[in-house]
Amino acid sequence: MSESLKKLMLKSINVGKKTDEKLKELLPKxxxxxxxxxxxxxxxxxxxxxxxxxxxxxxxxxxxxxxxxxxxxxxxxxxxxxxxxxxxxxxxxxxxxxxxxxxxxxxxxxxxxxxxxxxxxxxxxxxxxxxxxxxTRLTIQDELPADPQHIFRKEDIEIVPPGLFPPIRIPFGFPKNAKELKKINLETSCSETYHKLDVPPKDDPLNIRITAEVVPVIRWRIDDYIQFLTTIGSREEARKQMEDCAISSLTREFAKITPAVALANLGTYSACLESEINKRIESWGIKMESSQIKTINFHRNLNTAIGAVPQAKLEKERDRLAGEGLGAKEKGILDGRTAGLKKMMEGLNIVGAAALGAETARAITENKSQKTIIAGSAGFSDLVGVASAVGESLKNREEDKPKEPKKK
Structure with missing residues (x-):
């Protein structure tokens, strides 16, 4: 949509508002x-x-x-x-x-x-x-459908005990991509603007279709007591009708999205809920202080599964770091041994095979449980080779020493 067309539409909306205000002024009050x-x-x-x-x-x-x-x-x-x-x-x-x-x-x-x-x-x-x-003239706070201690959440029992109330369970919709979420617009009575929904990550574990318990909380007070008496009658009836309005609004809106989108946009949906209730109570003689979604309660098994996801990721990261640390340790040991063997070769004037044989002999002596050396094995031949090499080296050094003259 071009900028000029948008400006023209906004101008027409403002003109319409001004016309409505003038008509209201002209009409008899x-x-x-x-x-x-x-x-x-x-x-x-x-x-x-x-x-x-x-x-x-x-x-x-x-x-x-x-x-x-x-x-x-x-x-x-x-x-x-x-x-x-x-x-x-x-x-x-x-x-x-x-x-x-x-x-x-x-x-x-x-x-x-x-x-x-x-x-x-x-x-x-x-x-x-x-x-x-x-x-009462005080502000009344109602958690719908009742306070937490009066909610009956056992799903395997159909009959709700007296004095308790079933929770408000709302079925959520199918996962949607960012383009589909842009088509879902929420409009409140407070403004002409459309609320853009925040898009959760694709790998969010709550980006699924489930049924969950939604807990709305409303705060209201009686503004015109006579109008309240003649229109709605009692606080209990007002609470019941506002609860029905809240369930209707939440069911209609949450059926379009997943719990992940709802949690990412609780403020937006709370404003939508307050707008719907305000439309219902215009003639009741009461004033809505606030209306919001307190929380979305999921089943215990789902919470356990969601909690296991970050734990599994942390364990995976821990194993990866431990493996990298072990590899670095082994690399350091091998680098040190290689340098030692190289120095041994240069100092004793022996070949690499003899140096490896000496290293094998050292490894055998370090292992206390190793009591037997099998003749003919690679380790045995290396050990014999290094022994002969060391012997030859010592013999050469003895021969190279200058002989002392005999005393008469």
Whole structure:
């Protein structure tokens, strides 16, 4: 593709983005659900306040004029209806007070209908009329499908015990070359760029088609509690649906590649996973802090086999170096012996065969287990030859010595 065509395409994309932004500005904005809920909550609490005022006025102007008395255990008991109603109203107010903790979110429900969110502190929720629902405002971390201690990994047992969950097992694809991997493009919602996959070595032991356990981890928090209640309902349901989305995304993407490619591009596939989950949770009232692939767990036998590969390579390299060292040692010994034999030949004025015979004799005497010399063997003839050569050499030296004159 030529550079001019690429520039033209990028320019058209930017123009399209600007047009969409202008259209959004021209369209009438929807009222925010939070604003609507606060307006409804304000109306309800105004009605409750008016009811309280009416009761106070009725207690003071009307019910306070009525009193009654009864005798109990020879004791006369008197009370005023206005005062009794006022005390009952105070008691009702006290038992209608609720507390929202510093790490909690709160929402008020008017006969089951969410009307507003409340912050931490003391909250008035009239008993029988307003219900208070609370949830954590902290960031929630979920390892899918469950925490490690609750994962049941025994493949030979089909029935999963209560309280445990089967792991997420994803089938990977066939090995692909660099050209085929270039055709696999990942696009996230965060950018217009395509992620290029890193190509692992050809001899990577994980460049095979297998089924492995994939462990995604998500971190999220509730951003709009009322929207969360009316859309998804509970943390358990949100976790379940995000898990289904994660499994769908990972199965679709990992079916194209091998575990070696996945491990080499975990960051890319984590970004792809986060993009897919963000699309799913747009209307849930929650915010995704992060989503990533924690690890890819392989079968124990496969891990053992993979671990044996570098060990075998190290042992092979060790044997090669040991062989080279032994060869160098033997070469040094032979070079030293050759130099010694050469010096022997020059010093004793003998031929090479005699020198080799002497070396053979030395080797025989060094070997303590060697007790027998077979006559007629090569070693025996060499030994006899060197003995005669040494004898001749000594005889010649004696003859060459000057004779001392005899003393008279």
């Amino acid at each position: 929807r009222k925010q659900p939070k604003a609507e809920s606060k307006k409804g909550a304000g109306l309800i609490f105004r009605l409750i306040a008016i009811t309280y005022v009416i009761l106070f006025v009725a207690e003071y102007l009307w019910l306070s004029n009525y009193s009654a008395s009864e005798t109990f255990l020879q004791t006369e008991l008197k009370w005023n209806w206005g005062l009794a109603t006022f005390l009952a109203q105070i008691l009702y107010t006290l038992i209608s007070l609720r507390i929202v903790g510093p790490t909690e979110l709160g929402a008020l429900l008017f006969f089951g209908k969410p009307i507003c969110e409340v912050s931490s502190g003391l909250i008035f929720a009239p008993l029988g009329i307003i219900q208070l629902r609370k949830e």
